Structure formats: structure tokens, C-alpha cells
Amino acid sequence: MKHNFQYFFKEGVSNMFSHGFMSFAAIGITVACLLIMGTFSLVAYNANENLADLQRENAILAFVDENLDDNAVKGLQQELECVENVSECTFISREEAKKDYLEQYDDNDLYSNLDDDVFRHRYVIHMTDPGQMLATKELVEGVDGIAWVRADEAISNGFVTVRNIASVVSIALIAILLIISVFIISNTIKLTTFDRREEIAIMKMVGATDGFIRWPFVYEGLMLGICGAVIAFFLQWLLYSAITSGIANSDTLQLLRVVPFDGIWVPVAVIFLIVGILVGVGGSLTAIRKFLRV
Amino acid sequence: MIRLTNVEKTYDNGTRALQGISFEIADGDFVFLVGPSGSGKSTIIKLLTGEIIPTGGRVMINGFSMSRITDEQIPYMRRTVGVIFQDFRLIAKKTVYDNLALAMRAVGATNREIRGRIPYVLELVGLAGMEKRYPDELSGGEQQRVAIARALVNNPDTIVADEPTGNLDPNRSLEIMTLLERINALGTTVVVVTHEKGLVNHFDKRVIMIEEGKVVGDGMGTYEVKE
Numbered sequence: 310m311k312h313n314f315q316y317f318f319k320e321g322v323s324n325m326f327s328h329g330f331m332s333f334a335a336i337g338i339t340v341a342c343l344l345i346m347g348t349f350s351l352v353a354y355n356a357n358e359n360l361a362d363l364q365r366e367n368a369i370l371a372f373v374d375e376n377l378d379d380n381a382v383k384g385l386q387q388e389l390e391c392v393e394n395v396s397e398c399t400f401i402s403r404e405e406a407k408k409d410y411l412e413q414y415d416d417n418d419l420y421s422n423l424d425d426d427v428f429r430h431r432y433v434i435h436m437t438d439p440g441q442m443l444a445t446k447e448l449v450e451g452v453d454g455i456a457w458v459r460a461d462e463a464i465s466n467g468f469v470t471v472r473n474i475a476s477v478v479s480i481a482l483i484a485i486l487l488i489i490s491v492f493i494i495s496n497t498i499k500l501t502t503f504d505r506r507e508e509i510a511i512m513k514m515v516g517a518t519d520g521f522i523r524w525p526f527v528y529e530g531l532m533l534g535i536c537g538a539v540i541a542f543f544l545q546w547l548l549y550s551a552i553t554s555g556i557a558n559s560d561t562l563q564l565l566r567v568v569p570f571d572g573i574w575v576p577v578a579v580i581f582l583i584v585g586i587l588v589g590v591g592g593s594l595t596a597i598r599k600f601l602r603v
Numbered sequence: 604m605i606r607l608t609n610v611e612k613t614y615d616n617g618t619r620a621l622q623g624i625s626f627e628i629a630d631g632d633f634v635f636l637v638g639p640s641g642s643g644k645s646t647i648i649k650l651l652t653g654e655i656i657p658t659g660g661r662v663m664i665n666g667f668s669m670s671r672i673t674d675e676q677i678p679y680m681r682r683t684v685g686v687i688f689q690d691f692r693l694i695a696k697k698t699v700y701d702n703l704a705l706a707m708r709a710v711g712a713t714n715r716e717i718r719g720r721i722p723y724v725l726e727l728v729g730l731a732g733m734e735k736r737y738p739d740e741l742s743g744g745e746q747q748r749v750a751i752a753r754a755l756v757n758n759p760d761t762i763v764a765d766e767p768t769g770n771l772d773p774n775r776s777l778e779i780m781t782l783l784e785r786i787n788a789l790g791t792t793v794v795v796v797t798h799e800k801g802l803v804n805h806f807d808k809r810v811i812m813i814e815e816g817k818v819v820g821d822g823m824g825t826y827e828v829k830e
């Protein structure tokens with residue numbers, strides 16, 4: 310028997326409207342689930358992006374012992390490159406360091422008369438795996454001729470924490486909310502099957518297959534899930550834009566780089582739709598599983 | 604063709620509703636199934652519609668063996684049997700047309716087929732032009748005609764009716780039975796459960812009598828069949 314899409318779909322949608330309030334609740338809970346899931350995932354994603362930026366910029370600065378002569382200083386290059394996890398090692402003389410420093414504060418004359426001696430020769434070390442910064446720092450400290458080493462971990466640790474918390478919270482919330490969504494959708498559909506029990510009995514009596522009876526309820530669940538996904542997507546868009554502009558206008562947070570929604574709407578839409586469909590179909594299948602036993 | 608061979612049915616609570624029933628109904632037959640209350644008539648009807656399966660013996664219905672049938676085959680077996688109940692079982696919030704359309708759509712009929720078939724079947728049961736009525740806008744006899752139309756609409760080989768006239772006055776009952784006789788004359792096998800002695804005697808048909816889950820009589824024409 311061919312799949313009578315038009316009929317199943319029409320029945321499914323009219324089922325949805327026959328329980329306006331329950332359908333509304335089912336869509337609402339799906340929207341809430343997707344929105345919370347989406348928000349936490351996007352926070353985790355942005356924290357990760359900022360972390361990657363930071364790690365890309367994050368270099369270890371190894372300051373050279375003042376007592377070494379120029380040759381010995383040059384010789385350190387090779388030695389540092391042999392240290393584990395060091396991917397790149399660039400020498401910066403005290404003159405260059407001063408120049409860089411002044412450039413950074415170019416509209417401020419305050420530092421322009423600083424003496425070269427304030428600055429030291431240094432090596433800027435980039436790592437293959439920035440996550441191993443602490444271990445690499447210790448190894449570099451052990452190299453003869455390196456006076457001291459600076460590695461900023463505080464900020465990067467902050468991002469790691471945000472990302473980890475956002476990931477854990479979103480996974481836990483997603484699990485709980487998905488279960489609630491499936492449950493509510495399932496109950497909405499159970500109501501419809503209850504409403505339609507006479508019709509279902511007659512359809513079975515005249516020889517309808519279980520599949521035929523099931524399809525309208527599957528479409529009902531599907532439509533609930535898709536409606537939830539579409540609404541959640543637009544709300545997520547609004548929320549994300551609001552947060553983005555909030556961060557851009559804030560004095561303290563504007564250093565954060567927020568990925569623009571334009572760049573991520575496709576995966577967000579696809580994931581919302583997939584989750585919506587899974588929740589909807591999952592809900593309808595749990596609702597009608599028992600129901601079809603004769 | 605319908606053939607029951609030593610059929611037993613014991614319900615889950617231990618009631619032995621059928622205790623070795625055997626009979627055969629050829630294609631095109633008209634049969635009355637009679638017997639006292641609780642004798643097992645409805646149980647036989649439920650076996651014929653695939654609502655229950657026998658706990659012993661063999662039931663063959665239009666080529667399907669009910670003791671070996673799979674869940675997937677049951678719908679296809681049911682398409683060969685139209686069913687009519689005492690309480691009509693129409694859907695109150697659907698029109699006559701939609702009640703019939705539901706039954707046709709359930710077995711995959713197209714809208715075009717449905718539009719073509721319904722007026723013909725309504726005409727056959729004497730309800731031409733009643734498509735738009737709701738069940739509560741019809742008399743009991745008319746409602747039962749709609750139910751008969753629904754049983755017929757997918758063109759089954761057999762029609763089984765469990766006390767189809769139980770809710771109707773004698774004149775309506777006679778009309779319904781006459782309609783079933785006419786449907787039988789058009790080639791459909793008809794099995795009717797009834798309590799009404801007068802009706803059975805009015806039609807000169809085969810009568811199978813059941814008592815305490817056993818066949819106690821099988822012959823032409825009369826309700827009273829001696830053991």
C-alpha cells in the first residue's frame with residue numbers, strides 16, 4: 310500500500326489542533342529545551358573559540374640571563390628549540406622589545422624616555438600543544454642561561470572553566486529536558502489516541518495495518534517537534550543577538566570575541582531541527598507503542 | 604469459505620466458552636447462529652473477525668488459518684470479513700459519508716475510489732442521498748443501514764453480524780434482515796447471530812444452534828432444533 314502522505318499529514322495536523330492547549334504545552338517545552346540547550350552550547354562554543362584565540366597568542370616568554378654574551382644568547386635558540394612541545398622560538402632583543410612596547414602604547418609619551426636597560430633579551434616560545442603550558446614552562450626554566458620565564462595561565466584557565474561548566478551543565482540539562490519533552494509530547498499524543506479510540510477500533514476492524522494507524526500520530530509528533538524547533542531557532546537568534554550586542558556595549562566584556570550568528574545559523578538550525586524531529590517522533594512512538602497491541 | 608474444526612476457546616479467566624465446535628459455511632451461504640445467552644455465539648463471531656484466536660482446534664476463514672496467522676496477516680484477513688454490531692458503532696462526529704470513507708481509506712482506497720463507491724453502497728442499503736447526515740440525525744434502523752454499508756464498502760467475501768437487530772423494533776428488524784438477505788443474494792456470505800425466533804422462522808435459512816459452547820443443531824428453517 311502506498312504511503313498516503315497527504316492524508317496522514319492532514320490527520321496529524323488536525324490531531325494537533327484538536328488539543329490546542331496540550332499541543333501548545335508540548336511545543337513550549339520543546340522550545341524551552343532547545344533554547345536552553347542551544348544557549349549553553351553556544352556559550353561553550355564561544356568560550357572554546359576564545360580559548361583557541363588565546364592559546365594561539367599565548368606564548369611563553371623566556372628572559373635571558375643578563376650576564377651572557379651575545380654569542381651565548383644566540384646559542385640558546387637551538388637549545389630552546391629542542392625542548393619538548395616547543396614549536397617555534399623567536400629571539401627578540403631588548404631594543405626590539407622596547408620598540409614593540411612603545412608601539413602598543415603609541416599615543417602615550419609617558420614611556421618614551423624609558424631606557425633600553427629596562428627591557429631584556431627574550432625568546433618568544435610557541436607551543437605545539439598550548440594545553441601543556443605549565444610543563445613546558447618548567448622545562449624552559451631548566452635551560453641554562455634563562456633567567457626567568459613568564460606564562461600567563463590565569464585567563465586561559467578561566468575560559469577552560471567556563472567551557473567545562475557550560476558543557477557539563479548543557480549535557481545534564483539537555484538530557485533532563487529531552488526526557489521531559491518526549492514525555493509531554495507523548496502525553497499529548499496519548500490524548501489524541503484516546504480521543505480517536507473509536508476510529509482506531511473501526512479502522513482495525515476493517516483491516517487497517519498498524520502502520521496505517523500509526524502514521525497520523527507520527528506526523529502529529531513530527532509537527533510538534535518541528536514547530537518547537539522553528540520557534541526555538543528564532544528565539545535563539547534574538548537571544549544571541551541581544552547577548553552579542555550586550556557584550557559589545559559592555560566595558561569589561563568587550564574584549565571577548567563573540568562569533569556572529571550569521572556564521573553559525575546553519576548548524577544551529579540543522580541541530581535544532583534534528584533534535585525537534587527526534588523528540589517529536591520519539592514522543593509519538595512511546596505514545597502509540599502500547600496502544601497498538603490488540 | 605469458513606470452516607471450524609473442534610474449536611475450543613477458554614478465556615484467560617478459565618471460562619470454557621467453546622468446547623469443540625465444528626461446522627462449515629460455504630461461499631454464498633446465509634446462516635443464522637442461535638442459542639441461549641452465554642452459549643458462545645459472540646465468541647464465535649469474535650473468532651471470525653480475528654478479534655480473538657482459538658485455544659484449540661482449527662479455524663479457516665477465506666483461506667486464512669487463524670491458528671497459524673501472523674500479526675502482519677491479520678489486517679488482510681479482516682478485509683475479507685465485514686462486521687456489524689448491535690450498537691452500530693458509528694462515529695458520532697462524522698457524517699455518513701465520512702464514516703464510510705474512514706473504512707475505505709483505512710485499507711488504502713483513493714479519494715476518487717471513495718467518491719465513486721459510497722453513493723453506490725448507500726443506494727444499495729436504501730439510504731441514497733444521506734451522505735451529509737450525522738448519525739444522530741438518523742433513526743436506529745437507518746444507523747444500522749449505515750453500519751451495513753460500512754461493512755460492505757470494501758467489498759468483503761463475508762459479512763458477520765452479532766445481533767444486528769437487537770436495538771430495533773420488529774418492523775425495522777425485518778427490514779434489516781431483508782437487506783442482509785438481499786446482500787447475500789448478490790453473492791456475499793452472511794452469518795447472523797440473533798435471539799429473535801420470529802425472524803429466523805420468517806426466513807427459510809440454515810440455522811446453527813449453540814448451547815454451552817457446543818453445536819446442538821444444524822439444519823434448515825427453524826429455530827427449534829431437536830437434539
Ligand SMILES: Nc1ncnc2c1ncn2[C@@H]1O[C@H](COP(=O)(O)OP(=O)(O)OP(=O)(O)O)[C@@H](O)[C@H]1O
Nearest residue numbers: 614615616618620639640641642643644645646647
Ligand atoms: N472476554 C471474556 N473473558 C472471559 N469470559 C468471557 C469473555 N467473553 C465472554 N465470556 C464468557 O464466555 C461465555 C460465552 O460468551 P458469549 O459472549 O460468547 O455468549 P453469547 O452467546 O454471545 O451470549 P449473549 O446471547 O448473551 O450475547 C460466557 O460464559 C461469557 O461469560
Ligand SMILES: [Mg+2]
Nearest residue numbers: 644645646765
Ligand atoms: Mg453475544
